[in-house]
Amino acid sequence: MSKQIVGVVGAGVMGVGVAQALAQSGFHVLLLDISNELLEHAKEEISNNLRFQRMFNKGQQQESIPLIIERITFVTDYAPFADADFVIENVTEKWEIKKQVHERLNEVCADHCVFAANTSAISITRLGSLHRDPTHVLGMHFMNPVPQKNTVEVIRGYHTSAETIETAQNLLKAMGKEGIVVNDMPGFVSNRVLMLTVNEAIYLVQDQVAAAADVDKIFRECFGHKMGPLETADLIGLDTILYSVEVLYESYSDSKYRPCPLLRKMVDAGLYGRKNGQGFYAY
Structure with missing residues (x-):
């Protein structure tokens, strides 16, 4: 897929890894969390992770760390997500928190946007019910540490369309990752x-x-x-x-x-x- 704008909600361990992997793959990233303090910590974590990677890949041609970081816009407001083509949500595994996030995304994001929940157990079908178009909602269960794990569990909700699965698979391919598609039951396979x-x-x-x-x-x-x-x-x-x-x-x-x-x-x-x-x- 073309290098589009990808929103990442949550700057914890998983969100930081997803944002880093996307930026390294050439995507423009919007990384959202509730405070500038958390976002500064996330920026520092990404920089440290990139430096660590460079130590293990000496001799290989690599982009500069500042160039990769420049592709990430750190935000505390959902408003910029109106420009996102794809959103990956990474907040904690609590339904009430995820519910609030997805309801806000549904209000802000464009009609064409695809929504992926990076969850290990919560129903994708249930999350889809929070969106005006549940065909655009799927699960993408990334493994930790995200930049080093090349396989992602992709979850098809009850309403998830084939086009949405294809869009997600193309994004993963652009990140150098393979998606294995499974059906929606709590916990999925992994x-x-x-x-x-x-x-x-x-x-x-x-x-x-x-x-x-x-x-x-x-x-x-x-x-x-x-x-x-x-x-x-x-x-x-x-x-x-x-x-x-x-x-x-x-x-x-x-x-x-x-x-x-x-x-x-x-x-x-x-x-x-x-x-x-x-x-x-x-x-």
Whole structure:
């Protein structure tokens, strides 16, 4: 697709990664969050990530960091999104927050705009119901860290059109990524399996079956996983894990998705993982 304007809502870990990957691919990006302080932190994070990438790609021709950053406009107001051709929403995994964001996007954005929810569990069909044209709404579940992960779970809602899927696939292709299309059920494929695994691994620690490091070591050394489930939980953020498991529990009314009490206790204690320096491991 032509290098159009892409709006990115949310300047957290995922939003920063999405904005960076888009800008590196030549897109003009509008990165939105609620305060200039958060946006300044996001700009610093993107600059640091780009410098880190350059260290690992020495000898390769690379664009200058200022040129990439120039493609990102940092905003605290939805008004500029009237010019967006595509919007990727990355706010926290709570329905009430996502609902407010999508209702505002529906008011501001142009009729042709495509809306992608970067969610790990929330129904795309339900989000589509907030838009005047639900055929333009789909899910794009990026993996963390976004610039380094080349595969994206693309979710087709009940009303999502073939044209919308094609537009999303073309955008991903321009970013050097492949989209795998799945149908809309809470958790989709990746998190319907992953969140159960992580939640059960936390039960293992709670029940004193094994220490966190040993649980992860078994998955790395016995199954060849690059990361164990608790390392993965720290990377994603334990608060995000809890929100996702809660959505699955509510959606399916199935006890197998009951959040582990230790997970809830850690989130209540502010132990979120890498994002704030302490989870199952110290960072």
